[in-house]
Amino acid sequence: MSFTIERVKTWIPGLDELLNGGIPKRNVVIITGGPGTGKTILSQHFLYNGLVRGEASVYVSLEEHPVQVRRAMATFGWDVKKFEEEGKFAIVDAFTSGIGEAAKREKYVVKSVDDVGELIDVIRMAIKETNAQRVVIDSVSTLYMTKPAIARNTVMQLKRILSGLGTTSFLISQVSVTERGFGGPGVEHAADGIIRLDLDEYDGQLLRSIIVWKMRGTAHDMRRHPFDITDKGIIIYHDKVFKSHVM
Numbered sequence: 643m644s645f646t647i648e649r650v651k652t653w654i655p656g657l658d659e660l661l662n663g664g665i666p667k668r669n670v671v672i673i674t675g676g677p678g679t680g681k682t683i684l685s686q687h688f689l690y691n692g693l694v695r696g697e698a699s700v701y702v703s704l705e706e707h708p709v710q711v712r713r714a715m716a717t718f719g720w721d722v723k724k725f726e727e728e729g730k731f732a733i734v735d736a737f738t739s740g741i742g743e744a745a746k747r748e749k750y751v752v753k754s755v756d757d758v759g760e761l762i763d764v765i766r767m768a769i770k771e772t773n774a775q776r777v778v779i780d781s782v783s784t785l786y787m788t789k790p791a792i793a794r795n796t797v798m799q800l801k802r803i804l805s806g807l808g809t810t811s812f813l814i815s816q817v818s819v820t821e822r823g824f825g826g827p828g829v830e831h832a833a834d835g836i837i838r839l840d841l842d843e844y845d846g847q848l849l850r851s852i853i854v855w856k857m858r859g860t861a862h863d864m865r866r867h868p869f870d871i872t873d874k875g876i877i878i879y880h881d882k883v884f885k886s887h888v889m
């Protein structure tokens with residue numbers, strides 16, 4: 643019996659080329675890297691590329707106000723308001739705890755992020771109501787920053803719901819500038835994939851690079867590649883190899 647795997651294209655220039663055509667459907671992928679490496683922009687680009695091709699999506703915001711998220715996406719020409727109005731895109735507000743005027747207008751609000759059960763219930767509702775195929779959680783680190791012991795369990799609970807409902811998801815994991823890991827052993831092993839973004843200072847200039855560290859269910863490129871952030875989002879130079887990374 644031949645078994646072809648269903649892939650979800652990111653449509654991010656250069657990324658599907660590194661993934662043998664796309665991310666295996668239902669994979670939970672950690673997007674990791676230090677501050678300012680482009681994790682949020684890459685993840686929002688992934689969602690928007692789905693939206694314009696008819697795939698609904700959910701963005702779970704733990705670090706930014708939903709108003710800021712819409713505004714930041716619009717600077718790349720990614721106007722999500724139209725998709726929200728059509729019920730194809732939802733922002734889960736896990737930032738404001740439901741406090742403030744703007745927060746009252748949000749449909750999906752998580753009051754306490756310390757309660758993973760509540761978070762999961764709201765995410766489940768948002769996925770079901772939008773029929774989301776793609777989900778981003780920005781960031782999962784916020785959920786266990788002060789409680790590393792619960793990291794693996796938190797990620798496993800999220801994985802069950804995200805994969806169980808058929809979505810392909812990006813979980814953003816923050817690491818410090820010098821950290822070699824991807825967010826702790828619990829998280830790294832629980833995830834189906836790890837994509838690492840880096841910024842290195844070289845000859846007085848910061849350079850961006852990306853490497854696919856792990857992707858269950860597919861062969862993938864094993865080299866580090868340079869990438870840029872432009873006013874249209876991420877561009878990965880998949881035909882160039884980045885050699886200056888300092889480990």
Ligand SMILES: Nc1ncnc2c1ncn2[C@@H]1O[C@H](COP(=O)(O)OP(=O)(O)OP(=O)(O)O)[C@@H](O)[C@H]1O
Nearest residue numbers: 675676677678679680681682683684816871872873
């Ligand atoms: N329009 C733009 N054109 C080029 N580069 C940009 C643009 N907007 C933002 N950037 C770059 O992207 C960086 C922010 O990227 P992003 O928010 O995705 O990082 P992050 O990895 O999520 O960071 P953090 O973990 O600190 O939240 C900025 O520091 C800047 O260098």
